[in-house]
Amino acid sequence: MTAGIIERYAAYLPVTSATPRVTLGEGSTPLVRSSRIGPALGLDQLYFKYEGLNPSGSFKDRGMALATARAVEAGARTLLCASTGNTSASASAYAARCGLRAVVVVPAGGVAAGKLAQALAYGAIILIVKGSFDRALKLVRQVADDPAVALVNSVNPYRIEGQKTAAFEIVEQLGRAPAELYVPVGNAGNITAYWRGFCELARRSGASLPALHGAQAEGAAPLVAGRPVTRPRTVASAIRIGNPASWSTAIAARDESGGTIDAVSDAEIMAAHRRLAREEGLLVEPASAAGVALLLKRAASSAIGNAEPIVCVLTGHGLKDPQALTRGSRVPRAIEPTLKALRRVLG
Numbered sequence: 001m002t003a004g005i006i007e008r009y010a011a012y013l014p015v016t017s018a019t020p021r022v023t024l025g026e027g028s029t030p031l032v033r034s035s036r037i038g039p040a041l042g043l044d045q046l047y048f049k050y051e052g053l054n055p056s057g058s059f060k061d062r063g064m065a066l067a068t069a070r071a072v073e074a075g076a077r078t079l080l081c082a083s084t085g086n087t088s089a090s091a092s093a094y095a096a097r098c099g100l101r102a103v104v105v106v107p108a109g110g111v112a113a114g115k116l117a118q119a120l121a122y123g124a125i126i127l128i129v130k131g132s133f134d135r136a137l138k139l140v141r142q143v144a145d146d147p148a149v150a151l152v153n154s155v156n157p158y159r160i161e162g163q164k165t166a167a168f169e170i171v172e173q174l175g176r177a178p179a180e181l182y183v184p185v186g187n188a189g190n191i192t193a194y195w196r197g198f199c200e201l202a203r204r205s206g207a208s209l210p211a212l213h214g215a216q217a218e219g220a221a222p223l224v225a226g227r228p229v230t231r232p233r234t235v236a237s238a239i240r241i242g243n244p245a246s247w248s249t250a251i252a253a254r255d256e257s258g259g260t261i262d263a264v265s266d267a268e269i270m271a272a273h274r275r276l277a278r279e280e281g282l283l284v285e286p287a288s289a290a291g292v293a294l295l296l297k298r299a300a301s302s303a304i305g306n307a308e309p310i311v312c313v314l315t316g317h318g319l320k321d322p323q324a325l326t327r328g329s330r331v332p333r334a335i336e337p338t339l340k341a342l343r344r345v346l347g
């Protein structure tokens with residue numbers, strides 16, 4: 001059995017021996033070497049950290065394991081979050097695991113079908129509110145003073161702490177830190193967590209530090225514009241966020257690492273989404289392709305040089321958003337089961 005992130009990294013996390021080892025087997029996700037996109041770009045060492053293989057299908061599970069453990073330890077009975085989908089799926093799963101109640105607040109029309117289905121299946125109480133994710137987050141943050149309710153958005157410090165373990169794993173898997181790391185940015189908790197993880201490793205064991213490149217969607221790029229976006233728009237619902245909670249730490253991660261936070265268009269995101277599926281066999285949801293879209297954009301303008309290894313974080317699983325997978329495709333109609341028909345297809 002593979003231990004979860006609390007068990008594996010207890011020495012580097014804010015836990016004591018009294019903290020319950022809550023786990024669904026999160027973490028230990030594969031670092032998959034690129035077989036076709038990398039070579040096409042002239043990159044020999046391009047890797048994908050496939051976080052879609054976490055128990056509820058996104059990296060959120062790393063932080064949720066720890067946030068849930070600390071909530072249980074503190075006597076909370078309810079996990080509460082606002083969510084573009086994956087936080088609610090993850091919170092619902094860990095709440096079910098621990099016999100807690102999950103209350104998830106999601107923007108109307110703003111959540112991919114698979115994620116809503118997950119929250120329903122895990123037995124969460126779902127509150128669909130009119131308005132954006134930013135409004136939903138603002139709402140749940142007002143319930144901060146009830147000790148029976150644990151807010152498990154990435155404003156919860158244990159979320160970031162748990163998520164930094166992805167950086168630890170990448171360095172273990174590569175045997176060194178990458179030169180560059182590409183990651184999609186929404187509420188900006190994850191880029192904050194990666195930077196913290198890499199910095200801690202550098203202090204502890206002298207590992208080098210990667211440049212962090214954060215990808216926002218053009219229609220939801222407050223960190224690129226330098227001001228909040230009132231009506232964020234993008235096909236990538238997981239990063240459809242106009243006023244990131246971890247704003248200043250994301251900017252610090254960018255500047256201290258010598259990286260960038262840049263915007264990619266929905267067309268670029270969907271092109272990367274398609275290439276990951278068709279050229280790598282990696283199914284991701286649209287937001288997860290944003291980092292790869294930024295890599296492709298930078299490669300096209302020769303901004304990469306010979307910085308290797310390069311890691312792109314694939315944040316969530318493709319089955320979360322089945323609509324995005326079938327956009328522009330047609331399901332073939334049924335025909336008679338004849339050898340002739342099969343031969344025609346085989347050519």
Ligand SMILES: *Cc1c(COP(=O)(O)O)cnc(C)c1O
Pocket residue numbers: 058059060086087154184185186187188189190191238239285287288315316317
């Ligand atoms: C949450 C999420 C993101 C964005 O992460 P932040 O920490 O909010 O920046 C990106 N991709 C997926 C699939 C997510 O679920």
